[in-house]
Amino acid sequence: MNVITWLVPPNARDDARKDTRHRGIAKALLTISLVATLMLVGILLVSGRLPPAQYVLFAAGIVTPILGAVLIRVTADITLGLILTNIGGIVIVGIWAFISGGINSIALPGFLANLALLSTFGNVAILLVTGVAMAVALVLLYFATVLNWLPASIVSPAEMPGLMLTSMLGSAMMVVLAGVTVARGRAQVKAHLREALHAAEQAARAKAVFLRSMGQEFRTPLNTVIGFAEQLAADRQAPLGPAQQNGVGHILTAGQHLGDLLTQVLEMSRIEAGEQTLNIEPVRIDQAVGPCLSIIELEARQRGVALVDECDAHAGSLVWADRVLLRQVLLNLLSNAVKFNRRGGTVTLSCEPAGAAYLRIGIADTGAGIPASRRGELFQPFSRLGLEEGTSQGAGLGLVMSKRLVERMRGRIGCESVEGLGSTFWVELPLAETPAARA
16 A cells, blocks of 8 residues: 555545545645755755754644645545644744744745645635635734844845745745646546446436336236226126225226326436437417316316416417427426315416516415425425325326426426415426527
C-alpha cells in the first residue's frame, strides 16, 4: 500500500467517487508540503543561512499539510481537515510576516497556498472560515505595521529581492500544482459519474424490457381468469346463485384492478426508460378537455359527484402539448378528483392564464383535502397519502406519471390543498400563440 492509498479513509475506498476525491486532496496536501520544502532549499541557496525562527516556521509549514492529510484519513472529514490545515497555514504565514516586515513582508505570497485550497476544493464552509481567518490576519498585520508594533525584520534589505522572487515562485508553484492535482481528481470523478450514469441508463432499459416481458406473461393467465369469470357470470343455461354471482363479481373486480395496476407499472417503466415518444403540436383546450369529461362522466355519476366545466372562456386557446399524453394526464387528475371526493361533491375544471406564456388547467375537488404533513409525498411513487387502508384502489403511480409526462411536454404541475375543504391540482402548458413558447 502506497502513501496516497493509506491516506484514503478505509470507509471511502469502496466508493470510486469518494476514493478519487480523497486521493486528490491527499496529493494536493502532500504537494504543498513538497513545495514548502523546495522553497526552504531555494531560500537557503539565495541567503546561505536562515535565522532559527525561520527554520521552525518552515518545518511547521512542511509538517502542517501532512498532519492535515493524516487528520482527514483518521476522521474521514474533509471539511474539518482542510479548515484546520488552512488555519494552520495562515498562522504560520502570519507569524513569518510579523517577524519579516509586516504587511510588506516577503512572506505574504505564502497565503497563495491557502487561496489555492480555497479555490480548488470548492467547499462553502472552508471558503467562509478560512477566508475570514485570512482577512483577520492581514488586518492585524496592517495595524501592526502602521502602529510600529513589529520587531526588527529578520530579512536584510540586500536579501529582500532574491527572497521575494523565491517566495513568489514557490507560492505560484503551490497554486499551480495543487490546482492541477485537484483538477485531475475531478476529471476522474466525472468519469466515474459518467460510467455510473451509463450503467443506470442500461439498468433502466433492462428493467423496462424485463417488465414488458413479464407483463405479457402475467396478462395471458390474467385474461384467461377474467374471461372465464365473465363466461360464468353470463351463462344463461346454468345461471349462478346470488352468492356465486357475488363471488364472480369479486373475481372480475380484482382481475380488472390487477390489469390496471400492471398497465400503470409498464407505462411508468417506459417513461423512466425514455421510451415514451412525444408528438408536440398545438392542441385546442376544448379538444383535450371535452373527451376527458365525457369519459369520466359515468364514474362521477355513479359516485354522486357533479362535474363543472369552466373552461369556456379559453376553449379555443392553443397549448403546445402531446394530444394523447395531455388527455392521459387530465384523465388521471379527473379520476383522482372523483375517486377521492365525497358523495354530493363537485369537481370543477377551470382554465386561466399563468403569466404571459402559459395556460393553467385546474381541477378542483371538494374532498377531504391533503394533510399538510403528507403534502411532501405528492408526486412520489407508490404514495397514496394515507389512503392505504381505504377502499379506493390504485398503485400510487398516477400523479408520478402525470408529473413526468407534463415535464416532458415542457410544462409544470402542482397542487394546492386545504384540509377538510378540498384540493386543486393544476397543469401549466406553454401557449402555442406565444412566440417564446416555440423557441
